[in-house]
Structure formats: C-alpha cells, structure tokens
Amino acid sequence: MTDQTPPTPAPTSPPAGQAATLEFQHVSKQYPGAATRAIEDLSFEVGAGQICVLVGPSGCGKTTAMRLVNRMIELSGGDILLDGASIRDHDPAGLRREIGYAIQQIGLFPHRTVAQNIATVPRLLGWPKARISARVDELIELIGLDPAQTRDRFPGQLSGGQRQRIGVARALAGDPLLMLMDEPFGAIDPINRERLQNEFLRLQAELRKTIVFVTHDIDEAIKMGDRIAVLRPGGVLAQYATPAELLMAPADEFVEDFVGADRALKRLALTHVRDVDLWTPALARSGDATAEVRARLAGSDVPVALLVDADGRPQAWLEEHDLRGPVVGEVSGRHSLVTVERDDILRDALSDLLARGVYYGAVVDRRGTSCGALSIEVISDYLVEHGAETEHPPPERIT
Amino acid sequence: MRPLVLAVVQLHDRTRNTCVNQNGFCPKWISDHIGDYLSPLWRHVELVVLSVAIGFALAFGLALLARRWQWLGAPISAVSGVLYTIPSLAAFFLLLPLTGFGLVTAVIVLVSYTLLILFRNITVGLQNVPGEVLDAARGMGLTSRELLWRVELPLAMPEIIAGLRIATTTTVGLAALAFFAGAGGLGEKINADITFKSNVVVAGLLCVLLAAVLDLMLVGLQRLAMPWRRAARA
Numbered sequence: 001m002t003d004q005t006p007p008t009p010a011p012t013s014p015p016a017g018q019a020a021t022l023e024f025q026h027v028s029k030q031y032p033g034a035a036t037r038a039i040e041d042l043s044f045e046v047g048a049g050q051i052c053v054l055v056g057p058s059g060c061g062k063t064t065a066m067r068l069v070n071r072m073i074e075l076s077g078g079d080i081l082l083d084g085a086s087i088r089d090h091d092p093a094g095l096r097r098e099i100g101y102a103i104q105q106i107g108l109f110p111h112r113t114v115a116q117n118i119a120t121v122p123r124l125l126g127w128p129k130a131r132i133s134a135r136v137d138e139l140i141e142l143i144g145l146d147p148a149q150t151r152d153r154f155p156g157q158l159s160g161g162q163r164q165r166i167g168v169a170r171a172l173a174g175d176p177l178l179m180l181m182d183e184p185f186g187a188i189d190p191i192n193r194e195r196l197q198n199e200f201l202r203l204q205a206e207l208r209k210t211i212v213f214v215t216h217d218i219d220e221a222i223k224m225g226d227r228i229a230v231l232r233p234g235g236v237l238a239q240y241a242t243p244a245e246l247l248m249a250p251a252d253e254f255v256e257d258f259v260g261a262d263r264a265l266k267r268l269a270l271t272h273v274r275d276v277d278l279w280t281p282a283l284a285r286s287g288d289a290t291a292e293v294r295a296r297l298a299g300s301d302v303p304v305a306l307l308v309d310a311d312g313r314p315q316a317w318l319e320e321h322d323l324r325g326p327v328v329g330e331v332s333g334r335h336s337l338v339t340v341e342r343d344d345i346l347r348d349a350l351s352d353l354l355a356r357g358v359y360y361g362a363v364v365d366r367r368g369t370s371c372g373a374l375s376i377e378v379i380s381d382y383l384v385e386h387g388a389e390t391e392h393p394p395p396e397r398i399t
Numbered sequence: 400m401r402p403l404v405l406a407v408v409q410l411h412d413r414t415r416n417t418c419v420n421q422n423g424f425c426p427k428w429i430s431d432h433i434g435d436y437l438s439p440l441w442r443h444v445e446l447v448v449l450s451v452a453i454g455f456a457l458a459f460g461l462a463l464l465a466r467r468w469q470w471l472g473a474p475i476s477a478v479s480g481v482l483y484t485i486p487s488l489a490a491f492f493l494l495l496p497l498t499g500f501g502l503v504t505a506v507i508v509l510v511s512y513t514l515l516i517l518f519r520n521i522t523v524g525l526q527n528v529p530g531e532v533l534d535a536a537r538g539m540g541l542t543s544r545e546l547l548w549r550v551e552l553p554l555a556m557p558e559i560i561a562g563l564r565i566a567t568t569t570t571v572g573l574a575a576l577a578f579f580a581g582a583g584g585l586g587e588k589i590n591a592d593i594t595f596k597s598n599v600v601v602a603g604l605l606c607v608l609l610a611a612v613l614d615l616m617l618v619g620l621q622r623l624a625m626p627w628r629r630a631a632r633a
Contacts, residue, residue, distance in 0.1 A: 101535065101538035105529075107538075111553045111627045
C-alpha cells in the first residue's frame with residue numbers, strides 16, 4: 001500500500017470483516033494481436049461492503065474486467081485502486097491472497113480434503129495451525145454444513161451444491177478485503193441456484209464484504225447487486241446504477257433491451273408488499289350487524305368485507321349472500337382467501353394472487369393481524385406511478 | 400586343436416542319460432544351483448533401478464522445461480522417440496568404443512529407452528490437470544512453484560506412475576540383453592547355456608518375477624499417493 005491514503009490497513013492481516021473500496025479509473029485492456037480492445041475506458045467506484053455486479057452479453061469483457069482486479073490479466077491502460085492504492089504496487093501472488101476468488105467451475109483441488117481446500121489461502125498467508133483449523137470449522141458452519149462430517153471428505157464425495165458452497169468458503173477463508181466471483185452459481189440447477197443466492201445474500205448481510213460479481217443473467221444481477229455495471233460488447237460501460245435505477249431509467253436502448261421488456265415485472269422483485277399503497281378493507285367480526293358492515297363497505301376500497309377473528313386474523317371474504325341475515329355468522333374458511341405478508345416480495349405476492357385466480361389478497365403483519373388488502377389494481381397503480389412503460393412492450397420479447 | 404567357444408559353453412557330459420545331460424527341466428538341479436542366480440539377479444535389479452531412476456530424473460527435468468517453454472515439448476518428444484527406435488543391440492555396440500564394456504554402457508542405453516515413455520507420461524499428466532483447478536489456484540495466489548508441487552504434480556501422479564510401471568517392466572526385459580555390453584544380469588546367465596531348459600526357465604522366471612514385484616511396488620505407491628481416488632469411488 002502507498003501512503004496516498006492515510007488510514008489503510010496492513011495488507012497481510014486485515015481485521016475480521018474489513019472491506020476495501022474499489023475504483024476502476026479509465027481502465028482499458030487490449031490483448032496482444034487483437035484488433036479491438038476488450039475493455040475500453042472503464043471507470044466506476046464500488047463502496048466498501050457493496051456488491052457490484054458486472055453484467056452484459058457474452059464478449060462484453062465482464063470477466064476480463066473482473067480478472068484485471070487481481071492481476072490474473074494485466075492492465076493495458078488506466079488503473080485500479082484497492083482502498084486507494086494501485087494494484088500495480090502489489091506483487092500478483094500477494095495481491096491475490098488478499099482477494100477472494102470464486103469461479104463458476106469452482107476448481108476445488110480434487111486431491112485435497114475439504115478442510116485442506118478451505119485452508120489454502122490461510123496456509124499461504126502463514127497462519128498458525130490452530131487458527132487455520134478454527135477458521136475452517138467456522139467457515140464450514142457458516143455455509144450451513146457440518147464440520148465433523150465434511151472436513152475430511154474429498155471434493156469428489158460431495159454434491160454439486162456442496163462443492164459450490166465449499167468454493168465460496170475457500171474464497172472467504174483468508175478474510176479477504178475484496179471478493180471476486182465469476183458466475184459462482186452459474187453451473188447449478190435453477191432451484192439450488194436460488195437457494196445458494198439467498199444463502200449468499202444472508203451471508204453477505206453479516207460479512208459485508210466488497211464483492212465484484214460477474215454474471216450474464218440480468219435477473220441474478222438485479223437480485224444480487226447493490227450496484228450494477230452493464231457492459232456492452234467492446235468492454236464499454238453502458239450504465240452504472242442501482243438495480244432500481246436500471247429498471248426505471250435505462251440509459252439507452254442497449255440497456256433497455258438487455259434489461260428486457262419485462263423490466264416492470266422485474267421491479268416487482270425489488271419491491272415489498274409494504275412499499276405499495278395498500279387498500280383498506282372493511283373488517284367484519286362474527287356477530288357484527290350486517291347493516292353496519294354494509295355501511296363500512298360503502299367507504300372501503302375493496303368491494304367485499306373481510307371477516308377477521310378476535311385477534312384480527314383474516315378468515316374469509318364475505319360475499320353478498322353472507323350478509324343477508326341480521327348479523328354476520330360463522331363462515332368456514334374459503335379457498336378464495338389469499339393472505340400475503342407485509343414483508344413479502346411484491347412479485348411473489350402477485351404470483352400468489354394470479355395462481356389462485358383472485359383479485360384481492362389480505363395483507364397481514366408478522367403476527368398474522370390484518371393490515372390491509374393487496375389487489376392487482378394496486379400493483380398496476382404502483383408500476384404506473386413509478387414510471388414503468390407498460391403500454392408498448394416490444395412484441396417479440398416474451399421472457 | 401581345441402575348438403573356439405564363442406557363446407554357448409558345453410557344461411555337461413552328454414554321454415550319461417540323466418535329466419541334466421538331456422538338457423531337461425530338473426527340479427533337483429535347480430534347487431541345488433539356485434544360489435548361483437542370486438548375484439546375476441541383484442545385478443539385474445541394479446541395472447533396472449538405476450536406469451529407471453536416472454531416466455525418471457532426466458524425463459522429469461525435461462518435462463519441467465517443456466512446461467516452462469511449451470515449444471520444447473515437440474523436439475524433446477521427437478529426440479526421445481528416435482532414441483527409442485534404435486535397436487538395443489546396435490546401441491550397445493555403438494557405445495562400446497566410447498564407454499567400454501560394463502555397467503555404464505548398459506545403463507546409458509536402458510535410460511535412453513525409458514525417456515520417451517516417462518517424458519510423455521509426465522507431460523500428459525501435467526497437461527491433464529483441469530484448467531479450472533489451475534485457474535482457482537493461481538487466483539488464490541499460489542506461485543508457479545507452489546502450483547507445481549502442491550497441485551500439478553499430485554494430480555499428475557496417475558499418469559506419472561503409469562509411465563514408471565511401463566518403463567520398469569520394459570527395462571526388466573531389455574536389461575536381459577545388457578550382457579552384450581558386458582554388464583551381466585540374468586541375460587548373461589540365460590546365454591551361458593541357452594540349450595539347458597532348467598537354466599533358461601530359472602533365469603527367465605526370475606526376470607518375470609522381478610518385473611511383477613517391481614510393478615506391484617509401484618501399484619502400492621500409487622495407492623498410497625492417491626487416497627482421494629479411493630475415497631471418491633467408495
């Protein structure tokens with residue numbers, strides 16, 4: 001490290017949980033003999049503890065850009081600063097030991113046990129044996145496996161998902177300032193990929209590492225990224241923005257096209273039920289006078305009343321024939337009642353409504369108490385209000 | 400005038416009608432004379448072990464050069480291929496004026512025969528290390544030397560040991576001709592009375608046995624060196 005930035009940590013032993021800032025400054029890369037550049041004047045900054053996703057079609061140089069950071073590929077021009085200091089000032093092997101590295105094909109050492117694999121970087125860093133051993137167990141637990149059962153197995157004895165987790169644990173082992181991840185979940189089936197992504201986000205919430213994450217999958221980028229760098233072929237930065245900005249205001253046609261015609265729907269994946277203006281349903285309890293309920297209905301957004309129990313938990317929507325008697329009677333639970341939680345992802349809630357063929361869902365808080373109603377209309381209002389162009393989707397793109 | 404004996408020595412009095420005199424297979428004679436074969440056997444072991452060891456050291460060095468400078472691979476392969484095609488007898492006689500009768504001449508020839516097999520197998524073993532394993536290793540900050548000793552060589556072990564097994568077995572057979580270079584061995588014993596079945600069978604069997612024992616030792620080494628292969632299959 002140079003003395004340009006005053007309080008930089010010693011590069012060999014960063015304190016636990018330390019994360020670096022990363023800055024690309026007019027970075028370019030031209031391979032010898034190539035007519036065009038792989039990376040062209042790439043500049044962006046990643047804050048400490050953020051996940052920056054590099055995304056783009058194949059041949060856009062996203063992997064090249066990532067590999068420039070730990071000098072697996074050498075820069076042709078510009079500079080990359082790690083905590084303010086140029087990566088050129090580190091020798092490559094030393095630099096790489098400070099940077100976690102996880103790739104799609106994992107590349108576990110088949111001749112080493114899980115423990116030995118995870119211990120790779122700590123051993124290179126010369127940690128004492130006891131510390132390495134403790135670190136290995138800590139990481140195996142962190143990724144949700146049992147240390148006693150897993151430690152001494154060889155990679156060939158593990159499932160694909162387990163190997164992927166070990167790969168991530170190995171990348172984390174030296175407590176790196178920065179993690180580089182090249183499509184780490186790319187070779188996993190969709191169901192397990194989703195699980196690994198969620199696990200990883202949960203881990204990241206704890207670890208707060210700075211991460212450069214490469215993917216070709218825009219959905220993964222939107223899900224994983226704090227910031228997304230969209231690259232176009234030729235290694236030119238098309239847009240650098242938060243996922244929400246990217247979906248709401250694509251910088252140009254290329255980004256708009258890459259993000260996809262369903263970007264309105266994608267935005268639903270970033271939104272929670274609590275974020276939209278929920279409707280207030282008329283509540284009715286068993287024994288309430290029907291006249292009173294009808295009066296409440298008149299002032300409500302939802303055309304049917306919601307029957308709740310003594311604790312305010314939704315039981316059923318009351319239909320016209322339920323309100324014929326003088327008082328509201330017991331109504332056995334109807335299939336048409338869909339409840340969603342306030343903290344649910346809006347996309348999942350919409351999917352629930354559509355799957356069950358209903359227009360309204362009762363929204364509950366964590367205790368299960370009714371706190372509003374979600375309707376398809378509410379969701380579409382939200383999207384219109386927040387600038388999504390839903391009127392003219394390009395016809396050829398249905399993804 | 401006494402006849403000039405060139406190669407085959409008449410050892411026995413053929414006038415008497417015994418097993419030995421009829422050049423037959425004689426267990427009694429064998430058990431009486433087995434001790435005579437021990438010294439040629441040790442010489443044979445010496446020839447094989449020395450040649451394979453030197454051959455391995457050379458091939459290993461050459462393979463490392465070819466790893467560092469890729470373009471060296473083809474010429475090294477070609478030269479060791481040419482050496483491999485020279486008939487061993489011709490090689491012995493060609494070397495005699497230079498290095499004289501004895502162990503050195505025999506070992507030089509035997510080493511040259513191991514080079515092709517060992518160099519190719521070590522090279523193939525190194526080349527077969529999966530690219531993603533190398534990429535991950537480099538990405539974690541292993542230096543080129545650490546990469547070689549901790550990753551590439553352990554993973555190349557199956558091919559390297561397979562090469563050693565072929566080279567050893569081949570050399571046991573070729574070393575039976577080493578007596579042409581005056582280096583002794585079991586071949587000398589066979590040649591001493593090539594018409595006597597008992598002699599040929601004992602010396603020949605010792606060759607086969609030696610090859611089998613050395614091969615078994617290498618198989619054992621392979622199992623010791625690669626616990627992960629057994630674990631993955633279990």
